[in-house]
Amino acid sequence: MNVGYLGPKATFTELAVKKVFSGFTPFPFQTIPECMDAVVEGQVDLAVVPLENALEGSVNITLDYLTHVVQIPIVGEVTLPIKQHLMVHPENAENWQQVSRVYSHSHAIAQCYKFLHHHLKGVPFESVSSTAAAAQLVKETPMQNIAAIANELAAEVYGLSIVKRNIHDFDHNHTRFVILATQKNFDFAALSGSTHWKTTLMVTLPSNQAGALHQVLSAFAWRKLDLSKIESRPMKTGIGNYFFIIDLEMKLDDVLIPGAIAELEALGCGVKVLGSYPSVNIGLD
Numbered sequence: 239m240n241v242g243y244l245g246p247k248a249t250f251t252e253l254a255v256k257k258v259f260s261g262f263t264p265f266p267f268q269t270i271p272e273c274m275d276a277v278v279e280g281q282v283d284l285a286v287v288p289l290e291n292a293l294e295g296s297v298n299i300t301l302d303y304l305t306h307v308v309q310i311p312i313v314g315e316v317t318l319p320i321k322q323h324l325m326v327h328p329e330n331a332e333n334w335q336q337v338s339r340v341y342s343h344s345h346a347i348a349q350c351y352k353f354l355h356h357h358l359k360g361v362p363f364e365s366v367s368s369t370a371a372a373a374q375l376v377k378e379t380p381m382q383n384i385a386a387i388a389n390e391l392a393a394e395v396y397g398l399s400i401v402k403r404n405i406h407d408f409d410h411n412h413t414r415f416v417i418l419a420t421q422k423n424f425d426f427a428a429l430s431g432s433t434h435w436k437t438t439l440m441v442t443l444p445s446n447q448a449g450a451l452h453q454v455l456s457a458f459a460w461r462k463l464d465l466s467k468i469e470s471r472p473m474k475t476g477i478g479n480y481f482f483i484i485d486l487e488m489k490l491d492d493v494l495i496p497g498a499i500a501e502l503e504a505l506g507c508g509v510k511v512l513g514s515y516p517s518v519n520i521g522l523d
């Protein structure tokens with residue numbers, strides 16, 4: 239089987255792939271939508287993309303593409319610790335405090351905001367498609383004193399010098415990556431050994447109905463269904479039009495979740511199951 243991921247080599251997404259898919263063939267893509275399109279078009283069997291970071295929240299492009307553009311079920315989830323380092327070309331290691339610009343993925347820049355504010359005040363930062371793409375850019379531009387925020391593997395792969403380690407602003411930094419697949423025969427529970435399951439729902443509310451969200455939450459509450467996340471995202475149909483992404487801490491069963499869905503539909507809500515999938519946490523502190 240081959241696995242598409244947000245590349246190039248040495249992104250955090252590749253680290254997630256390496257942790258759970260030994261023996262699979264990895265295929266890097268430049269952007270998250272390209273990874274997802276590759277699954278739809280059958281170019282790869284699976285895709286691994288970042289969904290949520292503990293410091294910065296959802297990766298909106300993943301959520302939006304998954305809810306508005308492609309119809310691919312979530313078949314697994316991997317959560318990894320994220321350690322961000324500041325790196326420069328070895329020729330510029332002595333002068334890193336004079337860097338003229340810092341490059342990284344927008345989420346990585348946001349995870350290091352305090353560091354950038356205190357240690358590189360006034361230095362502009364620029365987001366690129368991934369942390370590894372930033373490291374690659376720094377490698378290819380030795381004549382400019384620029385820095386990347388990326389992981390240790392990226393420093394190794396692109397031959398960069400780490401000049402400040404662990405620059406993320408909070409210790410408990412981790413990111414959730416989801417595995418997407420259209421194939422019915424992919425069994426992440428067997429592959430990962432995980433017995434912890436989650437179910438993700440997309441819920442649209444009936445328009446202009448006071449108390450609708452309260453009623454939605456009640457349908458889960460009286461069944462004692464444990465919600466670990468509820469987030470609103472724009473429907474993209476006009477100001478004030480939102481849908482909700484709801485994560486439940488259980489596998490899609492025959493009774494409780496279908497009962498809650500039926501109750502929501504009776505209230506006039508639209509409900510779509512985005513996936514029911516095993517979840518693994520790797521090396522979390």
Ligand SMILES: O=C(O)C(=O)C[C@]1(C(=O)O)C=C[C@@H](O)C=C1
Nearest residue numbers: 249250251288343345368369413
């Ligand atoms: O740029 C990378 O290395 C990625 O894998 C993307 C990504 C993200 O989208 O959040 C993944 C983990 C980190 O939170 C920072 C960046």
